[in-house]
Amino acid sequence: MADLCFGHPLGLLAKNEFSPWVASVFESLKMLPFAAIINYYPLFNVIFTRVEPKWATEQRITHCKHSAERVDQRLAEGFDHPDIWNSVLSAQDGRGLSLEEMHSNAELFMLAGSETTATLLSGLTYYLLTNPEKMKLLNDGIRSAFSSLKDIGFDSLANLKYMNACKSCSRNCDACHPVD
Numbered sequence: 509m510a511d512l513c514f515g516h517p518l519g520l521l522a523k524n525e526f527s528p529w530v531a532s533v534f535e536s537l538k539m540l541p542f543a544a545i546i547n548y549y550p551l552f553n554v555i556f557t558r559v560e561p562k563w564a565t566e567q568r569i570t571h572c573k574h575s576a577e578r579v580d581q582r583l584a585e586g587f588d589h590p591d592i593w594n595s596v597l598s599a600q601d602g603r604g605l606s607l608e609e610m611h612s613n614a615e616l617f618m619l620a621g622s623e624t625t626a627t628l629l630s631g632l633t634y635y636l637l638t639n640p641e642k643m644k645l646l647n648d649g650i651r652s653a654f655s656s657l658k659d660i661g662f663d664s665l666a667n668l669k670y671m672n673a674c675k676s677c678s679r680n681c682d683a684c685h686p687v688d
Contacts, residue, residue: 512617596610
């Protein structure tokens with residue numbers, strides 16, 4: 509995601525360690541459930557704003573600052589192959605973003621598109637490989653619904669029962685829609 513956003517990979521696989529920035533992303537993710545509760549109740553929000561722990565403030569500032577620095581560096585260097593900022597910069601008719609909006613969106617891209625996605629996909633792969641009967645259900649459902657690769661898309665996949673077994677409730681998929 510860093511390469512797509514900023515034109516430079518973070519080198520996490522090569523180094524086999526987290527960069528300080530990615531570590532701050534993980535720390536920020538730990539706060540999301542608390543932030544949701546705090547934002548849901550206005551009184552909690554007022555209290556937390558006044559007593560926010562210093563480490564939480566520093567974590568947020570570190571992430572914001574690193575994201576902004578990466579955007580600034582990417583814009584200063586330019587980039588030849590397609591990436592997010594080339595699309596933003598080429599937007600016509602006032603559809604582009606201000607520098608402040610780019611900074612803010614870069615934070616979001618890195619939170620939503622990096623480790624969280626990789627972790628989800630790793631977990632999904634693990635569970636499918638350790639549950640061959642579920643892998644077969646998924647495989648059979650996809651192969652019977654589509655005649656060619658070009659027919660597969662977000663909308664058409666959303667119509668598959670096994671792909672969206674729990675879209676209408678929050679209970680366990682097998683409880684709502686038995687698949688065995």
